[in-house]
Amino acid sequence: MPVDPQLASAAADLLVMKLRIRDEVSDEEAAVLRDSISEIRDYGPGRTIVRSGVTLTESNLLFDGLVCRFKDMLDGERQIMELHVAGDFVDLHSFVLKRIEHNIGSLTAARFAIVPHEALRRITEGWPHLARLLWFSTLLDSAIHREKIITVGRRSASARIAHLFCELYLRLQTVGLAADLRYHLPLTQADLADASGLTSVHVNRMLKELRDAGLVTFRGSEVVIHDWEGLQQAAEFSPSYLYLERRER
Amino acid sequence: MPVDPQLASAAADLLVMKLRIRDEVSDEEAAVLRDSISEIRDYGPGRTIVRSGVTLTESNLLFDGLVCRFKDMLDGERQIMELHVAGDFVDLHSFVLKRIEHNIGSLTAARFAIVPHEALRRITEGWPHLARLLWFSTLLDSAIHREKIITVGRRSASARIAHLFCELYLRLQTVGLAADLRYHLPLTQADLADASGLTSVHVNRMLKELRDAGLVTFRGSEVVIHDWEGLQQAAEFSPSYLYLERRER
DNA sequence: CGCCGGTTTGACGCTCTTCAACGGTTGTGG
């Protein structure tokens, strides 16, 4: 296939970067991942990448842009289940599930590396350790889902937003997109509302509250954390569910 | 190891029963699963089976009783992320994650088949298709998590409870524990509240509402669905996220 | 300049929570 080798490497490297925080990845395994990429695909902002219910034969590895999983309710309300950043294999689980039951959409312009399921199948057959790392990647999403259940089930409005800012800071840090307690986050307050199970009006008020409390500011697509300890406390945030530690897997 | 072969078979059969709804499982693969069981373990009600943060070297396959994943907040509130029924491999993901970031507790007396991670590792190395089925099993939990995010994020109180009743009916049906629109569910209203992100007082009121609407009754640990279509509509429930279809995986 | 998407603010209302009391059932010990 005619894939730009530079781009394929860049995409694979991001995933490997994310995985190497959690376990060793040999250069050979990294090469297998890179060689599994069949195509690079670009999308504009606000596009639907994967549609609910459709049978899939390839998976999308995000390597630039901001993407989300979401579902729309009958009354028009939207719930974003998870935000995805560079290095996330956004629909890897479709390899085993064959279809996904929600939509995946771009919030900004986004670029993906495409990995055919056939290539993933070969990994499960010849590269058991690499296969376990891919499994890990889907289970990390699962752990993030569980934390989101806690968030929408039991956290207050301000804590929901604070929690999201904490989580994204660490996740962006692992792929080199956040540092010094600040990062770029091109979301509207309506997007934040969809991601936290609130309304945009209430998100606006809570952002003011967090700002006035000297914890964090979110303005012009820029998150600046002023009090990391305080923000984590306000969110009842603990990073353990992100599994930021190296172990044999 | 001295495992009662009858019990080991019964436990493995339940998991295989659940998997065979989604894909073919050869008798050989079923035997591999059965032989992976090293022990049978019993717990009384209200016991903690797996504690948050502890490194694990084996996983628990539930084959009798009702179990849940939960986390307690600082103010004492509890959120149940998922209820587990017979045939569920409740902490299979710890095989790859090495520890889990929430607790697993028994709601009733419960019986587990223990599978050492070492045996699971051998499956990933020698039985790729079976490994993918185990992967599937963890991703099914993940899909159930996503639906729970929708539930607590965007559904009304009565819809949350209605949704739980719908989901459990189908999940119990797949392992032969529900039929004719009724099933046994030994939960208190406080448990239901923890599972739906509400208070027990409000759960009580919503149960009355669902009962008065002629949709479902829950009394004496017994769920009786009077209007399956109506209940699904009230819950905005669609079974697609349970992947109740056979495909090559 | 005037539109347009996003943000901000106020007034009001509804859903769910909180607090509290009461009733039914089960189990236990005197």
Place this chain on the structure above:
DNA sequence: CCACAACCGTTGAAGAGCGTCAAACCGGCG
């Protein structure tokens, strides 16, 4: 065999948190 505690379910009244509706504001861009 009854008294009593413990637990669960039920109901009422009051209140908080977040949603709804609506208007104004702001900056960017055609």
